[in-house]
Each structure stands twice: as C-alpha cells, then as structure tokens.
Amino acid sequence: METSQKTASIKVGDTRNITVSAVPSDADDASAVVSAVTWSSSDDTKATVSASGVITGVAEGTATITATSGTFTATVAVTVTAA
Template sequence: MTMSQATASMKVGDTKTVTAAADPVDADDAAAVNGAITYASSDEAVATVAADGTITAVAEGTANITATSGSFTASVKVTVSAAA
C-alpha cells in the first residue's frame, strides 16, 4: 500500500487530503484493499484525520497519519507549525 505523499508540512488550521492505494494498483485484491482503508492519527492533539483522508492541523508538533487495510499499512509524517 502506498500513500499519495510521505510527508506533509502544515500550519495550524490548515487541511490537506491524502490518499492511500493498493500497490500494485492492478493487484488481484486491489479493490478490496482500497475499499477497506481506514485512517488514524498518532497524536490527535497535533493533527486529526477524517475517514476520507482529510488531515486537519490542530496544534504545533508532529504526528503520523496511518492508513490501514487488513495487514497493509502506509503513513504520512505531518509536521504542524504555527499559523502565520
């Protein structure tokens, strides 16, 4: 499984959408893998993530957003800085 990006730099209050997908995309179970993806944040005080992969930067710090589907995982390291 792969993520649309490996890292993300955000400012407090920003939102960004990331996507996860089966790898390879033409794998026999790709549709099942893609249909079962869930997202989670390692630190919801820093960044939250919605079911569709939309990340919201909450406070300064770092968090990992992990996409999971069965035994497959992929993640994005999010760094949040103060709003300008």
C-alpha cells in the same frame, strides 16, 4: 499499499487530503484494499485525520498518520506549524 505523500507540512487550521493506492495497482484485490482503508493519528492533539483521509492541523508539533487495510499499512509524517 502506499499513500500519496510520505510527509506533509501544514499550518494550524489547514487541511490536506491524502489518498492511498494499492501496490501493485492492478492486483486482484486492489480496489478491496483501498476501499477498506481506515485512518488514524498518533497524536490527535497535533493533527487529526478524517475517515476519508483529510488531515487537519490542530496545534504545532508532529504526528504520524496511518492508513490501515487488513494487514497493510502506510504512513504519512505530518509536521504542523503556526498559522
């Protein structure tokens, strides 16, 4: 599994949509892996992430956004800057 971006830089109040894809994309369980993804942020005071993968900058700083599906994980390193 991989994310559409490995890093993201956004401003406070801005959003960025991140997607995931299965690797390989033609794996038998590719669609099941992608549909089961859950998202989390290492620091919700800096950046949050919605259930659909939309990251929102909350305050200046950094956070790691993690997509998880079963035993698979992928991350995005987010830097939030002043608006």
